[in-house]
Amino acid sequence: MLRAVREELVEHGYADFRVERIAERAGVHKATLYRNWPTRTDLVRSATAEWQSTRLDMPDTGSWPGDVRAFCAAFAAFQRLDYTRALLRTIVFANTDDVELRDELHATWRRLGGQLRELVLRAKRRTEVAADCDPDLVIEMIAGPMVHRTVVTDRALDDEFAGSVAEFVIAATWSASGRD
Template sequence: MTESGSAPGTLRPGGRTARTRAAVRDAVLTGLGEHGYPGLTVEYVAEHSGVHKTTLYRRWGGIEGLLADTLDLAGEDDWSPPDTGSLEGDLRALAREAADSFTDPGQAAAPTAIIAAAFQSRRAADALHAFYAERFSRCERVVHRAVERGEAPAGTDAGAVVRAVSAPLYFRLFITREPIDPALADQSATAVLAAVRAGAFASARAAGRPVMSG
């Protein structure tokens, strides 16, 4: 723990410390892309970030702490979900962005390695969960806008909708190890859109259906 009581690498200071944190983040991502999680070492991060390894151990505790802070820092960006003017366009854009992030050779190595790390490290898994929970929370606004425009039923579960868009893509990528492409991303968005319009994601109470009890 640091003097403030926070876990190593969890502070969000500015100035030189923020630059150091960003340099370490960049080195971690580069190392993940080149060597994957099993091959990433503190020595590698030290060499490529310019931060001495004793400092890395003191502030982050090791590779797990470095990876967790990399995800934490990624969640502090200013990314916003698409706003195309329609639910169909927004869902399609979200699906394509998810697909691109794991199929573009220039982008895919690091996030793929982070996913793999979550199966080997509990701390990495917790950090990944927090990252995606925050990301999906931002994406919910596309569904809220759709409800306001009358494109989706009142009571539509925004969180379930945005997760459903990327779920088939991630299943193929990490479970069945099948290729994905823009056409598959569009198919996923179209299927979710149809389910939204049919009320599949709306609560029974909001949709006016009788609520079954035990």
């Protein structure tokens, strides 16, 4: 069932999401879907929970530059997945049209952001970034350009671009006291 939801989002997006097509794809009656998931938001929420279980593993290379490079590469690869792109576009739609789904997808993003915060906190403990380095700003420095490329401009999120983002973040945050 959830695979059918993912396929629907990838092919049609949330704005044109139809429960009827989900039922047809899954080979069940529409009433069966509504019994288990009363709204399309419930369907997407369940699919999102499954998607979140494929979360990114946070790297621990032993250095801030290594962690940033590894994370940027993994985050870019994650965003290249069709379903991840569909969910990012769903967040944009939900921000204006579906408050309940927006809140659910934002909670999913906060959980991912919490994992990334740990990279920054670890770098602070090693004095590789300044003590006042804001983890949320670092997250936005990484996610902003990559999500923009994926959702807004629909340009390729290739390894070269991810590497450029990583080098920008390293240059902006790496503390002189933490350098070799």
